[in-house]
Amino acid sequence: MPLLLGPFVRATLLVLWLTGFTCTGSExxxxxxxxxxxxxxxxxxxxxxxxxxxxxxxxxLTCRSTxxxxxxxxxxGEWVHQDDHMIERIVDPATALPIMQVTIDITRxxxxxxxxxxxxxxxxxxxxxxxxxxSQKAYIRxxxxxxNFEEEPQGKEVALDQEVxxxxxxxxxxxxxxxxxxRNDDVINPASDPNFFITTDHNLVIKKARxxxxxxxxxxxxxxxxRRKSTSATVLVYVDGGWSEWSKWSACGSDCSMWRSRExxxxxPGTGGKDCQGLDLQSLNCTxxxxxxxxxxxxxxxxxxxxxxxxxxxxxxxxxxxLVYRRKKEGLDADVADSSILTTGFQPMGIKxxxxxxxxxxxxxxxxxxxxxxxxxxxxxxxxxxGKFSMTNGPLxxxxxNGSHTLHNGKLNSDPAEFVxxxxxxxxxxxxxxxxxxxxxxxxxxxxxxxxxxxxxxSLLIPPEAIPRGKIYEIYLTVQRKEDLRxxxxxxxxxxxxxxxxxxxxxxLSRPVILSMDHCSDACLDNWAVRLKKQNYEGTxxxxxxxxxxxxxxxxxxxxxxxxxxxFSEQLGTLALVGESLHMGAAxxxxxxxxxxxxxxxxxxxxxxxxxxxxxxxxxxxxxxxRQLGGRLIDEPHVLLFKDSYHNLRLSIHDMPxxxxxxxxxxxxxxxxxxxxxxxxxxxxxxxxxLERLSLSTCELTCQLCVWQVEGExxxxxxDFNIAKDTRAVDSEFLLMDSNATALAGPSAFQIPxxxxxxxxxxxxAPCPNGADWRMLAQRLKLERHMSFFASKxxxxxxxxxLWEAQHFHxxxxxxxxTVMADIGKQEAMIFLVSDGEC
Numbered sequence: 001m002p003l004l005l006g007p008f009v010r011a012t013l014l015v016l017w018l019t020g021f022t023c024t025g026s027e028x029x030x031x032x033x034x035x036x037x038x039x040x041x042x043x044x045x046x047x048x049x050x051x052x053x054x055x056x057x058x059x060x061l062t063c064r065s066t067x068x069x070x071x072x073x074x075x076x077g078e079w080v081h082q083d084d085h086m087i088e089r090i091v092d093p094a095t096a097l098p099i100m101q102v103t104i105d106i107t108r109x110x111x112x113x114x115x116x117x118x119x120x121x122x123x124x125x126x127x128x129x130x131x132x133x134x135s136q137k138a139y140i141r142x143x144x145x146x147x148n149f150e151e152e153p154q155g156k157e158v159a160l161d162q163e164v165x166x167x168x169x170x171x172x173x174x175x176x177x178x179x180x181x182x183r184n185d186d187v188i189n190p191a192s193d194p195n196f197f198i199t200t201d202h203n204l205v206i207k208k209a210r211x212x213x214x215x216x217x218x219x220x221x222x223x224x225x226x227r228r229k230s231t232s233a234t235v236l237v238y239v240d241g242g243w244s245e246w247s248k249w250s251a252c253g254s255d256c257s258m259w260r261s262r263e264x265x266x267x268x269p270g271t272g273g274k275d276c277q278g279l280d281l282q283s284l285n286c287t288x289x290x291x292x293x294x295x296x297x298x299x300x301x302x303x304x305x306x307x308x309x310x311x312x313x314x315x316x317x318x319x320x321x322x323l324v325y326r327r328k329k330e331g332l333d334a335d336v337a338d339s340s341i342l343t344t345g346f347q348p349m350g351i352k353x354x355x356x357x358x359x360x361x362x363x364x365x366x367x368x369x370x371x372x373x374x375x376x377x378x379x380x381x382x383x384x385x386x387g388k389f390s391m392t393n394g395p396l397x398x399x400x401x402n403g404s405h406t407l408h409n410g411k412l413n414s415d416p417a418e419f420v421x422x423x424x425x426x427x428x429x430x431x432x433x434x435x436x437x438x439x440x441x442x443x444x445x446x447x448x449x450x451x452x453x454x455x456x457x458x459s460l461l462i463p464p465e466a467i468p469r470g471k472i473y474e475i476y477l478t479v480q481r482k483e484d485l486r487x488x489x490x491x492x493x494x495x496x497x498x499x500x501x502x503x504x505x506x507x508x509l510s511r512p513v514i515l516s517m518d519h520c521s522d523a524c525l526d527n528w529a530v531r532l533k534k535q536n537y538e539g540t541x542x543x544x545x546x547x548x549x550x551x552x553x554x555x556x557x558x559x560x561x562x563x564x565x566x567x568f569s570e571q572l573g574t575l576a577l578v579g580e581s582l583h584m585g586a587a588x589x590x591x592x593x594x595x596x597x598x599x600x601x602x603x604x605x606x607x608x609x610x611x612x613x614x615x616x617x618x619x620x621x622x623x624x625x626x627r628q629l630g631g632r633l634i635d636e637p638h639v640l641l642f643k644d645s646y647h648n649l650r651l652s653i654h655d656m657p658x659x660x661x662x663x664x665x666x667x668x669x670x671x672x673x674x675x676x677x678x679x680x681x682x683x684x685x686x687x688x689x690x691l692e693r694l695s696l697s698t699c700e701l702t703c704q705l706c707v708w709q710v711e712g713e714x715x716x717x718x719x720d721f722n723i724a725k726d727t728r729a730v731d732s733e734f735l736l737m738d739s740n741a742t743a744l745a746g747p748s749a750f751q752i753p754x755x756x757x758x759x760x761x762x763x764x765x766a767p768c769p770n771g772a773d774w775r776m777l778a779q780r781l782k783l784e785r786h787m788s789f790f791a792s793k794x795x796x797x798x799x800x801x802x803l804w805e806a807q808h809f810h811x812x813x814x815x816x817x818x819t820v821m822a823d824i825g826k827q828e829a830m831i832f833l834v835s836d837g838e839c
Contacts (some may be wrong), residue, residue, distance in 0.1 A: 012403060044772065045066060050141075085104055146173060166203065166233055216234050444473055458500055475507075480574065588680070590640045595632065598630050600724070
């Protein structure tokens with residue numbers, strides 16, 4: 001029924017309606033509706049719409065209805081508290097109908113707390129005396145854009161007028177990223193240049209390649225959160241040459257022949273295009289009438305004399321080359337005892353690569369002739385007799401009577417305690433803790449080597465040529481105890497790795513070494529701002545690298561793997577990884593380990609639950625401490641993701657047989673404060689559950705132990721064992737003992753022999769038009785994310801092989817690397833396996 005009221009009546013009712021409200025915007029969303037409007041259902045003027053939360057900024061949802069006595073929001077099926085509503089009342093001047101508007105704010109934390117649901121939604125419900133109305137649902141999503149493209153464009157070389165397809169699959173994001181293409185940093189607009197076309201799945205098509213289309217093409221993805229650029233793909237448009245028309249035949253010459261020519265100018269070859277195929281000069285015998293008759297004279301004699309002289313010169317040159325070759329070979333045989341020095345580091349392999357056609361690559365012998373330029377003096381193999389090879393505490397190169405040097409190739413068995421004592425007086429070593437169990441050292445020259453701290457995941461790879469030729473360095477590697485060297489951490493920062501020192505600081509390196517160490521982050525750089533910190537000479541800590549924003553010109557570069565950090569460093573010193581969470585989704589990996597008393601002669605029985613950073617060095621320390629306490633492992637370690645949600649870690653024990661056991665814990669659970677764990681500077685965080693058996697004859701213990709973060713994920717341990725019979729020591733199968741030497745010098749530290757490494761580098765460093773160079777090697781080894789870093793080095797291939805050596809020292813498959821080289825098509829790289837007889 002239409003509402004027929006005069007202006008005065010409408011004004012009077014409005015005043016009555018306004019004065020009928022008894023609550024403010026911060027109290028209730030309820031009002032008394034005037035009788036004249038009581039038969040109307042609420043009608044929505046504004047309904048809540050879908051929103052995206054960007055970073056940590058809340059979003060506001062608005063609902064406006066007329067007429068309405070109350071309006072409330074419901075989110076994911078639950079009513080929003082009335083205090084969270086903001087209310088505003090106005091009057092429509094055209095109809096005099098009262099209008100109620102309600103707004104609420106939704107935060108990122110509210111959305112993240114919803115687990116098990118695909119999406120977070122809200123809708124408003126409006127009431128009148130006649131009935132209710134529901135608005136449409138508004139979906140609130142957390143906006144993000146990951147860093148890595150799922151597919152990036154690849155460079156191509158194409159002929160003129162050929163069609164070009166550059167693929168791009170943008171990073172995952174919410175909302176879905178929009179894509180644009182750039183050429184040489186200028187945005188491509190298909191509307192203004194119809195030769196370009198962008199497909200619905202974001203690929204770029206160049207319909208007919210023009211010379212002007214040569215350039216660097218970049219795929220750009222962007223949404224409301226961020227803007228990401230792919231690596232640039234170089235498109236080179238080349239022009240194959242065409243032949244011009246033949247010229248006219250020349251006049252008949254004195255040799256009774258005539259000539260004609262043509263030039264490669266239609267078009268001329270350009271930008272790497274092929275030269276014209278075929279002859280550019282043609283000859284034809286003349287007829288007898290056209291051929292001028294000449295008499296052989298002085299010119300012919302001079303020609304013959306010249307030919308004889310050239311032949312004599314070539315013969316003499318060949319003789320000289322043969323003599324030089326024989327002398328050089330005799331000198332080489334005298335200097336090199338055998339070739340085992342070039343193959344040290346290969347393990348005897350009996351398995352052939354999976355591709356039979358590549359087997360010839362694996363049987364080629366090393367080219368020993370290049371050793372005269374790679375090494376100075378005599379090379380002695382590690383397989384010489386015992387009298388020829390001595391392990392000493394001296395330098396890597398011992399002087400010989402004739403002034404040459406013997407290469408020590410293998411393990412360095414010096415006493416670490418003696419090394420610590422000897423170097424403690426030197427200035428660069430004063431800050432180094434005298435913990436010989438967590439320190440390794442060695443003496444190295446230009447052949448490089450490797451230092452390892454057993455059972456910690458910490459190692460230092462010193463590549464060949466990292467130490468300048470003619471230099472000998474005594475290098476150490478140690479892991480610092482966190483309580484001895486505290487890092488200044490603020491806000492949401494947390495220590496993600498051990499604090500590692502390598503030195504001496506200030507040594508000159510020709511190329512970066514690779515420091516490998518564990519980390520305990522979830523390895524998602526979208527969740528973290530990860531920084532590399534270094535302690536300077538004054539003892540203060542400074543940021544030297546921000547992960548994901550590395551500059552190739554800086555002395556540090558980092559690859560973050562699932563559990564390990566590989567750090568390229570041109571400077572030695574004390575280093576650590578520190579993470580700062582970007583939102584509450586960031587998580588650290590905790591390793592949960594359970595210990596108990598190995599022997600129990602009383603009624604009380606203790607179970608210790610350690611909650612430590614998931615790195616091998618901390619696990620090693622806890623195992624050593626428990627060995628001294630006489631403890632034993634009672635279950636295999638579990639991993640828990642501990643989020644930056646400010647919630648504590650809660651531990652509780654359940655399902656004990658009440659007839660035989662009881663807990664002496666007064667509360668129902670124990671808690672470890674959030675910041676004690678998140679800070680990462682405390683090594684031995686644990687809770688102890690003291691249980692009491694009611695009889696000494698009780699030996700069987702069954703229970704359920706739960707560890708979880710409040711309002712987060714958890715882990716449970718089902719325990720069922722005999723406390724009297726199970727007397728396993730702490731050094732169980734869970735502590736994998738590292739039997740490798742702590743220091744390896746020379747070729748024994750590497751899987752790829754030195755000369756074979758040189759051949760690979762010389763084969764792949766030079767750019768190849770079809771991409772069969774170091775770039776393809778990086779792609780095959782899944783290292784394409786670091787292309788710009790590799791390209792900045794004098795030998796990109798050598799840096800790639802350094803990283804491969806660091807990753808695969810214990811588990812590297814040289815057959816697999818040989819197959820990769822065969823796939824690239826570089827047979828001349830001469831990858832081969834060493835037989836048992838050669839080792």
